[in-house]
Amino acid sequence: MSVALAADHVGVFFCTVTDEAGELVEATQEPVAFLAGHNQIVPGLEAALLGKEAGASFDVTLAPEDAYGAHNGRAPLRVHRRDLPKDQPVEKGRTIWIPTPKGEARAYVVDVKGAYVTIDGNHPLAGRTLRFQGVLLRVREATSEEKVHGHAHGMDGVAHDH
Numbered sequence: 453m454s455v456a457l458a459a460d461h462v463g464v465f466f467c468t469v470t471d472e473a474g475e476l477v478e479a480t481q482e483p484v485a486f487l488a489g490h491n492q493i494v495p496g497l498e499a500a501l502l503g504k505e506a507g508a509s510f511d512v513t514l515a516p517e518d519a520y521g522a523h524n525g526r527a528p529l530r531v532h533r534r535d536l537p538k539d540q541p542v543e544k545g546r547t548i549w550i551p552t553p554k555g556e557a558r559a560y561v562v563d564v565k566g567a568y569v570t571i572d573g574n575h576p577l578a579g580r581t582l583r584f585q586g587v588l589l590r591v592r593e594a595t596s597e598e599k600v601h602g603h604a605h606g607m608d609g610v611a612h613d614h
């Protein structure tokens with residue numbers, strides 16, 4: 453029985469990301485599992501995958517707004533680790549959520565040096581038009597736990613490293 457990817461289903465894919473010059477900028481090292489409808493992957497890629505079944509290939513070129521967002525023009529910020537929320541792991545490459553007067557803002561950890569952390573409101577690939585090519589490997593219904601958490605627990609819904 454094949455299942456088409458829809459909200460609250462888990463999709464598993466691998467892909468490569470290239471820029472407008474055809475240069476490779478990112479490639480999945482292992483299959484990526486995500487819960488559809490929960491902002492887990494870039495919006496344009498999710499839109500391209502919805503309705504597809506396991507085995508389908510995809511090839512989409514996305515404007516920044518549909519990929520990692522437009523660049524907001526602001527430079528990265530160096531802050532002291534003690535000023536960041538304590539409940540999130542602060543490691544290079546991680547995304548953290550920072551409380552602001554306007555609500556939680558997403559920030560990317562660019563660098564960690566001792567007690568100081570450089571964060572950026574822009575994803576490293578913000579402002580770029582990117583091409584995503586890959587294969588949707590698996591589509592399954594989400595477990596009830598995944599739906600509560602709002603993210604996928606790996607290929608089979610059993611991974612629990614958080």
Ligand code: ZN
Nearest residue numbers: 601603605614
């Ligand atoms: Zn979870």
